[in-house]
Every structure is written in C-alpha cells, then in structure tokens.
Amino acid sequence: MTETTTIEKGIDVYAIREQFPILDREVKGKPLVYLDNAATSQKPKVVIDALVNYYSGYNANIHRGIHTLAEEATAAFEATRDTVQHFIQASSREEIIFTRGATEGINLVAYTWGRQNLEQGDEVIISTMEHHSNIVPWQIICEEKGALLRVIPINDDGEILLDEYEKLLSSNTKLVSVVHASNSLGTINPVRQIIDAAHNAGAIVLIDGAQSTVHLDIDVVEMDCDFFVFSGHKVYGPTGTGVLYGKKKLLETMPVFQGGGEMIKEVSFTKTIYNDLPYKYEAGTPNIADVVALKAALDFVNHIGKEHIRKHEDELLHYATISLEQIPGLTIIGRAKEKVSVVSFVIDKIHSQDIGILLDNQGIAVRTGHHCTQPLMDCFGITGTSRASFAIYNTKEEVDKLVAGLYKVIKLLS
C-alpha cells in the first residue's frame, strides 16, 4: 500500500481511542467528551506503562551512578533526547534541553540570553496573540534592562499583519518571540517569513511551539529559528516535561540559568567550571520518569504519523466549524485561513463560564475564559471565549454532542 492510499484511507479512530484508558470514564453520569486538548492531551497506555515500568523496573538517579539501575535510567533518559532531536529535526542532541514545559523554556532564554544581550533601548517583538508565558518573561527582562516590548497587530480573522511586523523591525530589534499556533484562535503563523525578516534585521527568533508541535511537522533547521520550545504534555506525554531547542552556537555562549548538580564539571569555593551542553542547562535531578515516558508519547505520534493526525483533526475542525456556525447567536473567534484544530467561540448574551459549567454537566470538557491571552481578548473586545480543541482520538459524534450540548445550554439560559 502506498503512503497516499494510507492517508486517504485514514486512521481507525476507534482503535486509537482504545489506547486511552481515560476515555472510558464518565462525567456526571455521561460518557466523557474531552475537547480540551489544547490545554493538555490525554495519555495513551504506552505512556502510562512507561511511567509504571520506570518506577517498578529501573528508577535511579541518572548520569553519575555506576550501578546497573543508574545506567539503565540514564540510557532511557538520553534515548528520549535522541527521539526529541529527530522529532523536531535538530542538528544535534546537544541542542535539546529538557525543561518543565514551554513556559520554562521561554523563561530560560529570557533570563540567560536576554540578561546577557539586551540593553537600554533594545527592542523585543512579540505578537498580539501570545500566551501570557510569551509576554511576561519578556516584560520582566525588558523592564530590568530598559528595553522595549513591541507588539505585532493582527487582523479581525486573527492573523498577524506581516506588513506591520516588518515596520516594527529595526536595528534596535534584538529578539522576536512569536507563537507558532495560537492556543486561543488556532491561527498558524507564517513563522518562516517572520524568522527570515527578523534575521535580515539582525535579530534572533524564538518560536513558541506549545500548540503546533502535536499537529505540524517541525523542522527547526529548515525553519531556521534560533530557539524553539514545546511542552510534552500537549503531545500525549506526561506533565512536567518540555523541551528547549537552541542553536548550539547560541547555547554555548549564553550564561547558565540555574546552578546546582549536573550542570557543573568542577566546583571549588572560588570557581566553578560548567558542564557541556546540554547538561549546562539541566541543573539538579531532572524529571527522569516523565522524560523517559515522553519518548513513548513521541513514538506514539510517529507511529500514527503526523500527516494522518492532521488529516483527522482538520476534518474535525472543518466539521465543527460548519456545525457551530449553524447555532444562532454563535460567533467563531479566529477565522484564519491556516488553523490547528482549535475552535473558539462566543454566544450572544451568554457568559462563557455558564457554557463551561453546563457542558461539563453533560460530560463535555471544553475550556472557557481568556485562555491566558488577556491582551488578545482585549483586542477582540471580549472577556473570554469557549474553546473546543481536538486530538487524534476525537470523533464527529463528539462534535455532534458538543453542538447538541450548546443548544441545550442556550435553551436553559434563555
């Protein structure tokens, strides 16, 4: 069978659902309909098993132990690094730093590269649709350094205005930090153009891949970003795992982030010699079990294939968009041409919190509120939205349940 026919044939979503134990549970006496995948995805059995196997088979502290368990744990931990390297197409494993999540990755860059390189009058550019995690670290470091935070505007569909972005770029621009795919709107940003324009202006670029990594093919070399961050728990992996990718030449010259074990070569009371990459940025005992299990999650994604995942999720997004649009008084927020499987909406005269509570009452999990993007909500003149976000295990029947659930909410509240 050729690759094309496999894609056309699609995936067996019901077989995939069987791999996710949590999908069997009920909420308020109804089968769970989990549509909050942009917040965190559920975990397949292989990931849960990897955690159990680690703790019941070879739990040990890594890197410095000479005994068998330490060697096995170290091998498993480092195997994840290799898998991550290939997952995002990095040139070398030294460029893969494990973090607690995307947020920590951004903070690491702000506190190391930012502290070393930003000066009074320098500018950092972000976009209107950034998550608070890609706003606040830059605000903190800009304030400390007397640098200025500039914001790329967006259009009514929730797309970055590239012309406006190019106007913001100048010799003062030192760093551009933008989200690959918006958690609130679903918009996929033209990162390649954003990165090229920044490089032409002499600035470096961080891409926040928290939402994109589970859906899109990531090739950090082809993209040519200087830093890329993502969270493991949004890619079917355990919570408390994340990755910072950085170009080696940048990571080598940046100062250290946290001090402690693992990140040192030699310590005396007068001088410490820091460890090589990637350990220079991994102080203290890392989150070994979860990092080990992250490999199982990435293998799971690779096994299904991102092209299949995208095709399935795009179908759900399209179906959900068309179905939701039929609901009187409902407005979809974020109508970009390129979107990941996120659909945000508001309903006239109904508070998103009421929608969230009443959908939960029907076993349907969506996210409501500002989605940690308050400036973006301000830009649309709203306080929040309801957001349904789809994963590989969601079905059209679940979209139908969401739509029926919303009709019920509207009836109850009118």
Add this chain to the structure above:
Amino acid sequence: MKDYKTIQDIEQEIVEEFALFDSWDDKYEYIIDLGKRLPPLDEQYKLDINKVKGCQSTVWLVADYRDGKVFYKAESDAIIVKGLISMLIRVLSGHSADEIIEAKLDFIRQIGMTTHLAQTRSNGLLAMVKQMKNFALAFKLRNAAKA
C-alpha cells in the same frame, strides 16, 4: 412557632429543596432560575472596588450593617454564579456578624456544589464567601471600636 431562622436552619431548607431533584440538570435549572430572579444591583455599586474577582466571571458585592445585622447585595455577569450568590445571600444576609463569621456553609457540599468552591480559578464563589465573611468581620471590628 419560631420566627427567627438561624443560618443553619436556612441551609437545611436549601438542602431539603435540593433533595427533590433527581438529576444534575434539574439542580442547575433551579440555580439558573435563581440567577435569573436575583434582583439586579444598582449601577452605582458596579465599581471596581466592589468587585470580587474570580478568574472568569465578575461578582460585585456590597454589604451594609443595620441593627447589628449584616445585609448583602450582589450581582454577577454569569448566571450560574448569580444563582449561587442568590443562595449565599439567602443564607447569610440578615444575620449577626458573629453568626456569619462562624458559618460553616456545609449546605454547599450537601447539595453537591463543592466543585464551585475548588481552587480551580473557574469562578469566584470561594472568593465571594471569603469576602462576605470579611465584611462581617470588618463590621464587627468597627462596632467594637465604637463601643
């Protein structure tokens, strides 16, 4: 016949009312109905200083103190929260500061609404209970200072 109902008496009434509902749907329908019937708060009180901020919905809460008793008025931009407020006002309003400060408000658990008190940042009920008790405490201290 007992004229004065204690906080616990009113809590018990609510628990008995909720016992009549078979399903979550019915419970929420009732709370929504309470929310719709909560009298709107006069616009003059809808100020930032009167806001009890939950993460998603806004609650405005004001209190006054008459004849040794605390009286509350409140409103929210979300209906279910309004329904919950309506119950809290019914339970607490018109009682002495001491009674309010001591109130256990166990009815919330008994009617199955504990999730609304959880630290999920999803709504301001917990913050509102705290704010109502703070008002009672403030009135009590002010009264003690005068005496």
